[in-house]
Amino acid sequence: MRSSAHSGGWNFFTLSLALLFALPFFSLLFTAASAEENVWVHLLSTVMPGYLKNTFWLMLGVGSGTLILGVSTGWLISMTEFPGRRIMEWALLLPLAFPGYIIAMVYVELLEYSGPVQTQLRLWFGWQNFQDYWFPPVASIGGAVTMLSLVLYPYVYLLARTAFLQQPATLMEASRMLGKSSKNSFLHVSLPLARPAIVVGVSLAMMETLADFGTMQLFAVQTFTTGIYHTWFGAYNAPGAAQLALSLLMFISVFVFLERYSRKQQRSHTQNSIQTQHPRNSLSGIKAVAAPLFCLFPVVFGFALPAGLLIQWAANSWREVMLERFFSDAGNSLLLAGLTAVLAVLLGVLLVYGSRISKRRRIRWAARTVSLGYTFPGPVVALGVLLPFAWFDRTIDAWMQATFGISSGYLLSGTLVILVFAYLVRFLALAYGTVESGFGRITSEMEDASRSLGKNTWQTLKGVHVPLLRGSMLTAGLLVFVDVMKELPATLMLQPFNFSTLATRAYGYATEELLREASLWCLTIVVVGLFPVIFLNRQLRESAPQNLQDKDHD
Amino acid sequence: MIECRNLAKNYGTLTAVSDISLHLREQEFISILGPSGCGKSTLLRLIAGLEVPSAGQVFLQDKEISGKKISLPPERRKFGMIFQDFALFPHLSVEDNIAFGVNGSASEKQQRVQELLKLVSLPQLAKKMPHQISGGEQQRIAVARALAPRPRLILMDEPFSNLDYQLRQQLRRDIRDILKHEGVATILVTHDQVEAITFSDRVLLMRDGKLVQSGTPEEIYQHPQTLWASSFVGEANHLSVEWQSPALNSAFGLLNVPEAIGKEARILMVRPEDFVVESATDGDSNGIVKTVDFSGSVQTIGVELNSGETIQVSGSPHLLWTPEDSVKITAERYLCFDSAGNRLNGCSSGSASK
Numbered sequence: 040m041r042s043s044a045h046s047g048g049w050n051f052f053t054l055s056l057a058l059l060f061a062l063p064f065f066s067l068l069f070t071a072a073s074a075e076e077n078v079w080v081h082l083l084s085t086v087m088p089g090y091l092k093n094t095f096w097l098m099l100g101v102g103s104g105t106l107i108l109g110v111s112t113g114w115l116i117s118m119t120e121f122p123g124r125r126i127m128e129w130a131l132l133l134p135l136a137f138p139g140y141i142i143a144m145v146y147v148e149l150l151e152y153s154g155p156v157q158t159q160l161r162l163w164f165g166w167q168n169f170q171d172y173w174f175p176p177v178a179s180i181g182g183a184v185t186m187l188s189l190v191l192y193p194y195v196y197l198l199a200r201t202a203f204l205q206q207p208a209t210l211m212e213a214s215r216m217l218g219k220s221s222k223n224s225f226l227h228v229s230l231p232l233a234r235p236a237i238v239v240g241v242s243l244a245m246m247e248t249l250a251d252f253g254t255m256q257l258f259a260v261q262t263f264t265t266g267i268y269h270t271w272f273g274a275y276n277a278p279g280a281a282q283l284a285l286s287l288l289m290f291i292s293v294f295v296f297l298e299r300y301s302r303k304q305q306r307s308h309t310q311n312s313i314q315t316q317h318p319r320n321s322l323s324g325i326k327a328v329a330a331p332l333f334c335l336f337p338v339v340f341g342f343a344l345p346a347g348l349l350i351q352w353a354a355n356s357w358r359e360v361m362l363e364r365f366f367s368d369a370g371n372s373l374l375l376a377g378l379t380a381v382l383a384v385l386l387g388v389l390l391v392y393g394s395r396i397s398k399r400r401r402i403r404w405a406a407r408t409v410s411l412g413y414t415f416p417g418p419v420v421a422l423g424v425l426l427p428f429a430w431f432d433r434t435i436d437a438w439m440q441a442t443f444g445i446s447s448g449y450l451l452s453g454t455l456v457i458l459v460f461a462y463l464v465r466f467l468a469l470a471y472g473t474v475e476s477g478f479g480r481i482t483s484e485m486e487d488a489s490r491s492l493g494k495n496t497w498q499t500l501k502g503v504h505v506p507l508l509r510g511s512m513l514t515a516g517l518l519v520f521v522d523v524m525k526e527l528p529a530t531l532m533l534q535p536f537n538f539s540t541l542a543t544r545a546y547g548y549a550t551e552e553l554l555r556e557a558s559l560w561c562l563t564i565v566v567v568g569l570f571p572v573i574f575l576n577r578q579l580r581e582s583a584p585q586n587l588q589d590k591d592h593d
Numbered sequence: 594m595i596e597c598r599n600l601a602k603n604y605g606t607l608t609a610v611s612d613i614s615l616h617l618r619e620q621e622f623i624s625i626l627g628p629s630g631c632g633k634s635t636l637l638r639l640i641a642g643l644e645v646p647s648a649g650q651v652f653l654q655d656k657e658i659s660g661k662k663i664s665l666p667p668e669r670r671k672f673g674m675i676f677q678d679f680a681l682f683p684h685l686s687v688e689d690n691i692a693f694g695v696n697g698s699a700s701e702k703q704q705r706v707q708e709l710l711k712l713v714s715l716p717q718l719a720k721k722m723p724h725q726i727s728g729g730e731q732q733r734i735a736v737a738r739a740l741a742p743r744p745r746l747i748l749m750d751e752p753f754s755n756l757d758y759q760l761r762q763q764l765r766r767d768i769r770d771i772l773k774h775e776g777v778a779t780i781l782v783t784h785d786q787v788e789a790i791t792f793s794d795r796v797l798l799m800r801d802g803k804l805v806q807s808g809t810p811e812e813i814y815q816h817p818q819t820l821w822a823s824s825f826v827g828e829a830n831h832l833s834v835e836w837q838s839p840a841l842n843s844a845f846g847l848l849n850v851p852e853a854i855g856k857e858a859r860i861l862m863v864r865p866e867d868f869v870v871e872s873a874t875d876g877d878s879n880g881i882v883k884t885v886d887f888s889g890s891v892q893t894i895g896v897e898l899n900s901g902e903t904i905q906v907s908g909s910p911h912l913l914w915t916p917e918d919s920v921k922i923t924a925e926r927y928l929c930f931d932s933a934g935n936r937l938n939g940c941s942s943g944s945a946s947k
Contacts (some may be wrong), residue, residue, distance in 0.1 A: 209677075209680060212682040213676060215667040216673065219668055219693075
């Protein structure tokens with residue numbers, strides 16, 4: 040092939056990177072298969088039924104919770120007009136800033152037996168102890184479902200809202216002209232058309248739920264993620280943990296498939312239509328009051344209340360907090376997040392470019408395998424990275440001992456290298472995807488023009504692509520940065536001795552029931568988490584067709 | 594069957610439709626023709642019930658369906674509508690699209706779907722999804738879907754503008770035949786004069802939200818009410834004229850018109866085919882051929898008149914002129930317009946005399 044004559048170096052680079060990033064997955068496969076006794080049967084008979092039962096209830100609960108909250112708010116915001124709609128439009132995204140484990144920490148502190156709510160109730164009603172009354176337990180499956188629904192519904196909201204807005208207005212009109220009332224038109228046309236987008240949103244929420252570790256651990260809900268953690272740390276049973284990890288991946292792959300399939304379906308639903316503006320249905324009377332209140336509900340409980348409490352607790356515990364500890368943790372988080380973000384953007388650009396200039400399908404495939412890492416939950420990535428690194432360290436150490444009589448110890452496993460590598464496995468997809476969509480706006484003719492003007496691939500990348508991609512690269516970096524800041528399980532499993540980040544320290548405090556002391560740490564993570572929300576909101580405004588009122592204001 | 598009285602629609606300060614009255618008879622085909630932005634689509638949507646009028650009323654069989662107090666929702670008017678983007682439901686198969694508006698048992702629906710697929714000659718597409726069929730097929734399915742609930746009236750909003758030229762002509766004929774066969778009254782909204790003329794029994798010409806003229810295509814072509822109408826429907830040459838008692842002085846001689854009219858006349862309108870071109874013998878030439886365009890069935894020549902004005906003349910392709918030929922031009926038929934661009938009655942036809 041003529042065109043690939045010059046991209047040999049690029050192909051080699053792309054392939055080796057893809058292999059490196061597939062390493063964790065293969066190490067899991069290898070470890071799971073190398074079990075000496077049949078761990079699988081043991082797992083099936085002991086922990087598996089419990090995990091399956093809990094996972095089932097979590098899926099059902101978070102699935103319906105995010106579905107109901109996301110679709111109803113998405114519909115209200117996109118199809119109707121009511122007082123405060125424009126504020127609600129972005130406020131509904133705010134709960135995304137809360138990682139599950141932080142909102143869980145806040146509600147445990149608020150609602151536990153010695154927390155302010157129950158204390159106040161006992162005072163009011165004169166109850167003496169927990170035997171006098173019943174209070175829903177926070178640390179339960181129901182609690183976990185509520186917490187995760189509150190912070191994950193924005194996925195569904197975001198996608199449903201965009202899907203409703205992008206439906207051509209003529210479809211609803213055609214349905215009305217064919218004799219269906221506006222309610223029936225919504226049920227038979229609008230909702231089925233938005234269904235693929237809604238399924239994508241719910242699938243993303245499901246994947247996050249399956250991958251969640253912090254909330255489950257805090258609420259003592261036994262699922263695959265906590266199982267992997269305990270099987271590894273509690274029993275150092277690598278094959279067992281690997282088998283659990285693989286079964287979890289099997290579950291996740293169902294949702295990955297569902298998500299990709301629905302995206303494809305949605306594309307065929309939105310082709311060749313003229314974008315027309317939807318007339319918003321102005322709500323009046325009781326509906327004009329009920330709609331903003333309804334939208335306010337998830338915003339208050341998913342963001343305003345927990346954020347307010349964190350601010351209050353942080354303000355109250357200001358003096359007792361060890362600020363040096365805070366700054367050292369923040370520094371560590373900053374270092375890890377910054378380093379990973381820069382590397383992820385760099386590798387992302389090289390990978391996308393490499394697969395773009397390669398005409399071979401195999402290379403494109405290889406580049407895409409990198410994006411699978413994002414579907415791997417933190418504990419799975421950590422385990423998959425830890426096993427080969429530990430093997431590498433042991434081998435080097437043995438060789439050094441044998442040859443030079445000195446021990447090299449843990450060369451990589453005890454350092455930040457392994458942590459950054461694990462982050463890259465998990466989050467490179469995020470940078471890859473963002474950079475790829477940026478590349479989409481650069482036509483292949485521009486590339487050809489540069490090449491025909493005598494520039495080689497490197498010069499073209501530097502002179503044409505990078506300047507045009509600056510925005511996408513910045514966005515990609517930001518997204519990776521924030522996700523690394525929030526990441527808990529992999530950091531917990533891989534962080535060096537005597538080292539902690541904002542996330543792991545906050546979690547550490549929480550396990551010692553020192554939740555108020557953790558508030559400054561939590562607050563910082565939430566504030567950082569707000570940046571992508573702002574970015575998402577801006578992107579939303581640009582992508583959605585403007586409605587008439589927006590134009591009038593301009 | 595449909596009557597609009599003094600219909601108007603404002604969006605804030607913008608007037609889309611103002612004071613329009615029209616009457617549509619049973620089984621009649623009318624076109625609403627006008628440039629983009631003239632309010633023709635809004636008028637159609639007012640009739641459909643998709644918009645509520647700011648003033649005026651719409652009557653269906655002498656019963657008010659839109660007005661001050663009443664606004665019958667679109668789903669209860671039983672009108673069929675065909676949209677510019679066809680608006681087929683992308684999540685439903687072709688047969689489910691057609692069955693969407695049909696009431697009755699499953700077998701009744703199935704039967705009606707088969708009838709309509711046969712009517713639009715596409716029975717093989719029943720199970721396809723909209724994105725799997727071509728634009729022309731989508732158009733026919735949209736017609737079938739609109740006809741399926743047996744509507745009293747079909748409304749079409751620029752239904753052919755998304756199709757390429759050849760397909761458009763074919764479909765226009767086919768769909769007109771189908772609708773005539775079903776005997777359903779039809780209102781077509783279009784900016785394409787050829788479409789309006791070939792599709793309908795009567796044309797309503799709209800400009801800036803107002804009705805300019807209504808009549809058969811021939812009437813509008815032969816007797817445009819205004820200068821604008823003369824050039825919007827068909828090709829027109831506009832030449833300045835001046836009253837020089839006792840006749841109207843034009844670039845090709847003096848025209849005999851009554852004095853009262855001649856004094857008002859400012860512009861003479863002549864269709865390109867209404868000129869007669871002859872080879873000039875010395876002295877009687879009044880123009881020189883500048884351009885010659887041959888386009889199959891007709892030849893169009895551009896002639897610069899002695900007055901300095903340029904006209905387009907079309908004629909039989911057998912008389913082949915070449916540039917720089919001296920010619921003598923006369924007008925067989927013409928119309929006079931006053932300074933406001935309105936047609937003057939009693940100043941038409943006749944031939945120019947020396």
